Amino acid sequence: MQAKKTRQRDAIRAALEAAGRPLSTEEVLSSAQRQVEGLGIATVYRNVRSLVDEGWLVTVELPGQSPRYELSGKGHHHHFQCNCCGLVYELHGCVGSFRNVIPRGFLVTEHEVLLYGMCGGCRSTGHAKG
Amino acid sequence: MQAKKTRQRDAIRAALEAAGRPLSTEEVLSSAQRQVEGLGIATVYRNVRSLVDEGWLVTVELPGQSPRYELSGKGHHHHFQCNCCGLVYELHGCVGSFRNVIPRGFLVTEHEVLLYGMCGGCRSTGHAKG
């Protein structure tokens, strides 16, 4: 079942395309509301879900936080969260290996790496470390 | 303010000590209920929180999942989740480095590594990969 083209759906996709980083549902809402006034949060949830189901978005989950969403098709990568501004950035490349930590008899099929610290912007503007 | 010793609190600590792996609130509840019938979920939440505040427990968060809790004092380590049985295991040691993925100007202060796959038990009992 192909989703219909609506102003709301277009605004939601535009918000995610423009961001260049993973956005939370609330971030999508406030960004898309600049194009479609009165846009409801339920519509954002519904469209984000359908965009994930279609494979246009992928879910980015950080431990203990609400999910974020980014455009799919970026290949294998990981994320960095700034402790200061809270933004999540995409990292390119991947860590070496973790062969040395895998218990005998275990099979590793996927992995996730999350880095935290301070982004270039926060460092250069002299914000205190959050 | 030191917490009082109660049957409920003892049972909750015993459950976590006996597990040897991170437990969810529900897992703590069902395990501790074997010692204290009628134990309420709110009591588990309250005690787990206070044990974390005291530093006796640490929170283990996997993306998109409810928090788990494990005894503190184990030093730096990461976790492995079996896609088959869902259990979370502690890993010893740490990955090499991720210097090559850090953007210029960023400062990394913490990191998290999560591995997923199939544990030794599930592999040897021939369960299908989940």
Next chain:
DNA sequence: CTGCGTGCAAATGCTTTGCAAAGAC
């Protein structure tokens, strides 16, 4: 005894769902 800790039930916060009206095709 005094007061903290417990169990229950109500409240909370985020996400999902039901439904009538609006919009896409």
Next chain:
DNA sequence: GTCTTTGCAAAGCATTTGCACGCAG
């Protein structure tokens, strides 16, 4: 015109909180 999508409000879930009672110290 028909059928999907939307916005609102209500429903769900996991977690937290308020309160009266019971147990620890």
